[in-house]
Amino acid sequence: MADPSGESTDRSDGPNAERSLDPDDWEGVRRIFHEAVDLAIDHLRGQRDGPVWRATPDAVKRQLAAPAPTAAQSLDALVAEFRRDILPYGTGNVHPRFFGWVHGAGNLAGALGEMLAAVMNCNVGGRDHVAVYVERQVVDWCKAMFAFPATSSGLLTSGTSMGTVIALAVARNEKAGADVQRNGAGAAPRPITAYASREVHGANEKAFDLLGLGAAALRRVAVDAHFRIRIDELARQIAADRAQGLAPAIVIASAGTVNTGAIDDLEALASLCRAEGLWLHVDAAFGGLAVLVPEFRARLAAIAQADSVAFDFHKWLQVPYDAGCVLVRDEAAHRRSFSARGEYLAEGTALAGGDPWFCEYGPELSRGFRALKVWFTVKAYGMDRLAAVIAQNCRQARHLGAAIAAVPELELMAPVDLNIVCFRFCAPDLSAAAQDRLATEIVATLQTAGIAAPSTTRIAGRTAIRVCLTNHRTRTEDLDLLVRETVRIGHALAAPRS
């Protein structure tokens, strides 16, 4: 776009001849689509045989710094470029030995849904068309999953981060004691405060910043040995804030912390919020989905008592990126917070019908048809099989925890309560700082060699190798390989400095 001439390239019939972007050669485009499908399916089928990650070559980075082309490129050449320069250098999370951060591994049925959504090209911001009904169905499935009332509302989002912004906006507007939507957060008679464990995901603090409440309004409460929020500390902090004339308003519960997979005592938090008149929001980004697995159901059942919950489909439900959801118990409050339709969006009939519109439940006026990839995923596998993946990952985490405990050089750094395993390679001769560096280097070496992709985090001030199992392709043998390679690399890296 450096030098867009803006002149029509149409030469078919004079300078003002009309021309769409549809192909002249439909069969040629059809053939290329078919080739791309084969490329995509072969890519996924061969994942286990390749490295989990490989660095993007400098030559490719240079290629991807070129200005926007003014002229068209053949679709054949474009797919060839994609195959050579892009496809091999992805994030790695489709590989069986990707264990980093919290990434889902995707699935083919979901990708099929995404392709069909792209061709339909629906705008699900509003109006009356089938994509609205598909999204409503997916939202209803989610309400049922968390035993939210049928009268509650929901919205598909890009992920839990945006779901959190939306849920906390509603909480802010309901709890501020003033019309902060019209007059600003400063109009609240007393400053709002909110509470979450020290382990809560950073997206919550970012949401408080974005919403004009200030990140400092979110108090971080101490955790117990299982990294769950301490209810006694929480109650003490709420009382202290009230005594200072502040307005405690919101508690954010973690249903699966990102560091260790800890699940707060949701039942206790729900009771406390009822007693104190606070809004209970549950950050269920990945862990909440374990409600589908019998052994975790009791610990997650109290999500049903929350005022709002946000979670992702693209993590433990394996839907291709990006896709998350927010549910709000009080539909009217949810709609009040976001309903603002302009004159060109007046209620009407025919295509202009379909009230309420999804744009009345979030900040986005235009919205893609991301519900379709969720719909394809859920229907293609069924909830039982998706739940089985979650149960499988938790079994694998316990296996890995036991394997680590059995190796003298390795040390677990947190209880394995869900699907996350934090550990380190112990080199007793090294200082704490050197041990921390060693953990980072082991992880980088595993990644660079393409062997496996765990990530790192900090546990009680020390660097941990962190394995998060939200990957349906992982097998126990992959974890055994990780243990062996970690020990081998740990010895190799530690030797020169001991």
Add this chain to the structure above:
Amino acid sequence: MADPSGESTDRSDGPNAERSLDPDDWEGVRRIFHEAVDLAIDHLRGQRDGPVWRATPDAVKRQLAAPAPTAAQSLDALVAEFRRDILPYGTGNVHPRFFGWVHGAGNLAGALGEMLAAVMNCNVGGRDHVAVYVERQVVDWCKAMFAFPATSSGLLTSGTSMGTVIALAVARNEKAGADVQRNGAGAAPRPITAYASREVHGANEKAFDLLGLGAAALRRVAVDAHFRIRIDELARQIAADRAQGLAPAIVIASAGTVNTGAIDDLEALASLCRAEGLWLHVDAAFGGLAVLVPEFRARLAAIAQADSVAFDFHKWLQVPYDAGCVLVRDEAAHRRSFSARGEYLAEGTALAGGDPWFCEYGPELSRGFRALKVWFTVKAYGMDRLAAVIAQNCRQARHLGAAIAAVPELELMAPVDLNIVCFRFCAPDLSAAAQDRLATEIVATLQTAGIAAPSTTRIAGRTAIRVCLTNHRTRTEDLDLLVRETVRIGHALAAPRS
């Protein structure tokens, strides 16, 4: 998910056998993908022969109210269900005679990119992988398009609504005169005010609400006969607010209003903002893309002087939904507003490298690879051909304006300056209210009959039939048909009540 049993359906090798979501029968899935490709391409190829819109049948709505299945469904059956119940009932914006709201029509190269992105399943929140470089390239193309400096920053978003939230958050944080990120919007020593024309898109007011500044902080300034903000009124309002002890901080310019396509005097606004020390944000949702067309370039060139700009790819660049972008001149300010990486996201090497991460420029931690469909669209057609579609739509709008002016029963309700035509059917015997209802009914009838899909809006207190041309498939003959059918339906509907 009503009754998720959560038990593994794996029967292959005992209750704890490991099983991925990958197909056992890869060739069967490959065949179904190929069938779906044919379905999709035939669907687009046949658009002109079908109705622009048809209501979703009640039987389909009932079908789409079913609970989540616990068991798997064959992918064959699922694609058949999609073909029967979903594909025919889309928004309609892929049809040549969709003229409603501001909807792009999509394109096959973009859909191909979206399919490949879904299979790669990258998370572009951060880390070091190729999707990051593709998004950086697309952002760089956008900087070049608007002549933003190479040192500026940008982020792909779901659309202009989110781009606006991000841009105005940065503006808020830079102009507040206090650490509002930490301490809340109320910490500003004087309340921030902002300014935009009465015709500005509602997403801007929603953003002020969301950001805790309050929707009332956005002052709506009067417009001239071309629906452009009155610079004299704006200056007067800024002075009045300053005199009252408020802190004027932000001006939002419209580069293509949603009602009539009006482009504010950007050069004058840039001068005023420089003189007054205000942040200039440009809402360029669709109209900004006309910078690619020579005849509009001069009127849009001053976007280059803005502090931020937000716009969509899914409108006038024809990328499949959803895809937008925000650019911010001051990269450091942009990053300060959103950079908050948790301990599990520590900077590192290998896969954990790639600084800066895109999640440091917006609220989303997980982000899909929406850059790929933009990349495919731009490279497959080239900027010249994409610009030619924009020029073509503007020529068509002028043609339609002239055609309406030539028909006695029809009346233009606003100047045709860009790609939007607002008009009405005049039935002199009817009251103003009855005329307004008639316009709504004509539009509903056109939609219900599947003939065409304009929408309505309000112009100076009266209901207009509104035609927005952001559709590469539209031909002049489609607009001539619209005029004929509007007159025919107008007479038929007006007759009984005259």
